[in-house]
């Protein structure tokens with residue numbers, strides 16, 4: 001395919017300074033594919049990288065939640081062809097370290113992710129190794145496919161701790177990951193899900209997704225309410241998808257004895273716990289799980305593929321998460337708005 005060989009991309013110069021500029025289209029080698037991006041989501045972590053600059057990694061293009069069309073393949077590429085519709089799995093693992101050899105690719109000692117350590121997908125085109133591409137069925141559109149990455153992370157966080165049919169679950173933080181977790185635990189048999197946030201707009205989306213126990217923690221003491229609703233028992237499983245010191249602490253107090261707490265949201269500050277909460281962790285014999293990225297092990301079915309099946313079957317509602325769509329040309333204003341919290345956003349995507 002003939003390209004002008006220049007493309008638009010969002011270039012991060014330094015903290016707080018991102019602009020849409022014209023840069024050369026990446027050149028592929030014989031083992032790579034060139035993908036024309038059709039939809040790419042802005043992750044909360046992109047906003048953090050924007051706010052603090054990308055150092056220590058030397059790259060300029062953020063974006064790791066995307067889908068597009070293959071428009072060029074190197075001569076040794078056989079697994080994908082031109083015109084294939086694909087999602088990009090952004091993690092590039094070394095394949096050699098102990099964790100890669102045991103299938104834990106996201107824990108790779110030499111972990112690289114497109115858009116977080118090398119140039120990513122806030123661009124018209126991106127070069128990718130075919131092993132990082134997931135082919136899309138015809139009835140999954142690009143916008144939905146751009147939500148595959150957060151869907152896979154949400155599912156992975158549940159797999160870490162395990163959910164049982166009949167479990168009562170609390171999800172603190174109803175951003176995209178939290179709302180996906182809430183949906184997944186319901187699919188997997190949770191009896192009751194408390195969806196908690198301080199933004200009414202996000203709880204509104206939760207209600208639209210069928211969540212009936214929505215708590216606005218701005219107006220109510222969410223721990224007290226959850227304890228009251230569970231007759232002082234607490235919930236079986238708590239997910240902190242907000243990533244704040246407040247929700248971190250609340251998570252520990254909402255779990256029942258022998259309960260499980262999953263920390264998914266990136267905590268960007270020091271967390272100090274009151275002694276009472278620390279004692280609750282001990283006395284209630286809680287299990288705390290950390291979550292990073294997702295599983296891509298082929299067996300059992302990895303979280304990307306599972307997410308794709310559930311999106312295709314329309315059992316996972318990803319479209320309702322998207323509140324804003326923009327053009328890449330708008331990247332400077334969009335990032336400033338989101339970082340400055342001047343407007344309520346859930347999932348924001350760039351469409352091409």
Ligand SMILES: [Zn+2]
Nearest residue numbers: 043044045064
């Ligand atoms: Zn992300």
Ligand SMILES: [Zn+2]
Nearest residue numbers: 094097100108
């Ligand atoms: Zn590795």
